[in-house]
Amino acid sequence: MRLSRRSLLLCCLLWSGIATAAETVRVAVAANFHPTAQQLAQRFEAEQGIKVELSSGSTGKLYAQIKQGAPFELLLSADDETPERLLREGNAVSGSARVYAVGRLVLWSAKPGLVDPAGEVLKRGAFNKLAMANPKTAPYGAAAEAVLAGMGLLDGLRPRLVVGENVAQTQQFIASGNAELGFIARSQVSAGSGSLWLVPAERHTPLRQAAVLLRPGRDKAAARRFLDYLVQEPARRLIAAAGYDLP
Known part of the structure; x- marks a missing residue:
């Protein structure tokens, strides 16, 4: 045909x-x-x-x-x-x-008012658990570790750290309340959600x-x-x- x-x-x-x-x-x-x-x-x-x-x-x-x-x-x-x-x-x-x-790193809490715009909450220590991604495998975790080290707080806060496999899991720790606050990417935070500190870019690589x-x-x-x-x-x-x- x-x-x-x-x-x-x-x-x-x-x-x-x-x-x-x-x-x-x-x-x-x-x-x-x-x-x-x-x-x-x-x-x-x-x-x-x-x-x-x-x-x-x-x-x-x-x-x-x-x-x-x-x-x-x-x-x-x-x-x-x-x-x-x-x-x-x-x-x-x-x-x-x-x-x-x-990317931009933020310190975020699902609780409004907990994280101040300068990140002083880290020095005050008014929390039980602080979440961050694994610094050995996640660049955002390495950046968070650098920020804490630069503030002279890393060793003192180690017992309170909750380490996620990646920033997605870290965000879940914070959103669920397993950690009151933590370091994640700015892109993970919905506008007006909770409270945050936008970490100055010069504090990490x-x-x-x-x-x-x-x-x-x-x-x-x-x-x-x-x-x-x-x-x-x-x-x-x-x-x-x-x-x-x-x-």
Whole structure:
């Protein structure tokens, strides 16, 4: 049976649409950025028909998974050191790293009025438990540790620390009341929720969050397209609205 030229064209367009929709980009994303990445992924899929599959965790644990052969094609890290390390070790594509956001650390409590705008509550010690992410695997945890050390409070507060695997779990500790206050990302705090201290950026190493194309994605155009999308203006506006500074 012969098909008309118009029928053949419709078939080609239909097949092209199916093929594009079937494309999937596998992305490892730092826990602090996961909610924002979900919004970006939804918009990207709606615009380009490419599905983004997100796997979230602390940057250190994602690094370990990548080194063990996890088939991620992109990493959205909570720092810029881990992507550079993966580049040096041959697990990422040369020249592909780019900073997509600059995070801000906050000391937050679900209780209104508990945390003052200068963070003096830490010195007063009017709390039982203080939460933070694991500084060995989470850049936000390392930043929190640096702040406490710089204030001369780290050793004295160690017995009160509740350590989360990542900042998402840390936020849950605080929201549930298992810890009265703790250090998380500004992007995790809803406007007008509880009380907080926006930690001055100079008190810790800048939280320059970088993305990098990993070795499994080096020949995948869809992965490169999502990487490029992260630094385009629509994505930048969404990232800024989520509570991040822009590079």
